[in-house]
Amino acid sequence: MLTRFANPTRFVALAASLLPWCAGIAGLALAAGLVLALAGSPPDYQQGESVRIMYVHVPAAWMALFAYAFLAAASAVGLVWRHPLAHVAAGEAAVIGACFTFVCLATGSLWGKPMWGTWWEWDARMTSVLILFFLYLGYIALAHAFDEPARGEKAAAVLALVGAVNLPVIKFSVDWWNTLHQGASVVTLSGPKIDAAMLAPLLVMAAGFTALFVAVLLVRMRTALIARRLRALTLSRVHAGAVAPETAQGA
Amino acid sequence: MAAFESFLAMGGYAAYVWPAYAIAAAVLAGLVVVSLRELGRRARELAAAEAALPARRRRGDRGDA
Numbered sequence: 001m002l003t004r005f006a007n008p009t010r011f012v013a014l015a016a017s018l019l020p021w022c023a024g025i026a027g028l029a030l031a032a033g034l035v036l037a038l039a040g041s042p043p044d045y046q047q048g049e050s051v052r053i054m055y056v057h058v059p060a061a062w063m064a065l066f067a068y069a070f071l072a073a074a075s076a077v078g079l080v081w082r083h084p085l086a087h088v089a090a091g092e093a094a095v096i097g098a099c100f101t102f103v104c105l106a107t108g109s110l111w112g113k114p115m116w117g118t119w120w121e122w123d124a125r126m127t128s129v130l131i132l133f134f135l136y137l138g139y140i141a142l143a144h145a146f147d148e149p150a151r152g153e154k155a156a157a158v159l160a161l162v163g164a165v166n167l168p169v170i171k172f173s174v175d176w177w178n179t180l181h182q183g184a185s186v187v188t189l190s191g192p193k194i195d196a197a198m199l200a201p202l203l204v205m206a207a208g209f210t211a212l213f214v215a216v217l218l219v220r221m222r223t224a225l226i227a228r229r230l231r232a233l234t235l236s237r238v239h240a241g242a243v244a245p246e247t248a249q250g251a
Numbered sequence: 252m253a254a255f256e257s258f259l260a261m262g263g264y265a266a267y268v269w270p271a272y273a274i275a276a277a278v279l280a281g282l283v284v285v286s287l288r289e290l291g292r293r294a295r296e297l298a299a300a301e302a303a304l305p306a307r308r309r310r311g312d313r314g315d316a
Contacts, residue, residue: 049262056275107271219286226293233300
């Protein structure tokens with residue numbers, strides 16, 4: 001199954017047919033999600049209108065975790081099976097994941113100020129998400145730190161796998177340590193604990209973010225494959241150029 | 252109009268709610284724009300590189316490109 005898409009040409013064709021659907025779903029879901037989040041949902045009985053920050057903060061946090069899980073899985077596939085697209089997928093997912101993590105941190109800070117009276121607290125949930133952000137940046141920096149791209153990809157993939165221990169720490173940080181951050185209220189053993197009127201915009205926004213993640217990933221992977229082909233062409237030209245131009249002119 | 256103003260006021264939390272949405276929109280829209288631009292740029296570079304290639308392979312003239 002996986003090897004069917006190992007061929008970059010086949011992947012590009014698949015990506016081209018998937019992209020309009022992902023982009024369309026992302027556009028529709030985000031538009032509907034915004035309307036629901038800003039106008040179609042009730043204010044919270046304690047937090048008032050500030051609760052609307054939740055509809056970008058929580059889906060962004062989910063995407064930050066999801067993108068890292070994807071990054072770690074793709075890195076494992078790249079290291080173990082040497083799937084030619086895996087490192088490309090991982091590298092591009094890292095950029096998107098870093099963006100979502102930044103959105104999560106910034107909106108969380110803007111929500112924390114009016115609700116907790118502080119922009120930032122060095123508690124377990126916030127610190128572990130900040131570490132997630134640095135893991136993304138570290139992955140991106142390491143992947144580009146070598147002259148030979150394959151070495152950077154491999155080193156960064158190892159970092160991605162080691163950093164994956166941070167994911168359960170983030171998820172359970174609100175249970176393991178005292179924190180200002182509220183506990184889980186959507187993904188719990190007894191089902192969602194928040195009202196359907198608030199759950200709906202949350203899930204629609206999450207669907208929109210997920211579709212956006214896939215769409216941007218497809219675009220960026222295609223760009224990376226083109227860049228890779230360009231590099232190969234340039235290298236072969238340099239290689240050929242050492243002998244070819246003179247003979248070419250003579251012929 | 253009054254309804255719209257009270258919507259903008261966000262129950263007194265306008266200074267937190269709107270920047271949160273603005274940052275999210277700016278970061279994600281920026282990511283989309285940068286990604287699409289980069290794809291266009293690389294695709295043009297590749298097209299130019301491939302257009303220059305066959306002439307070389309045929310060992311003909313080196314071309315003006």
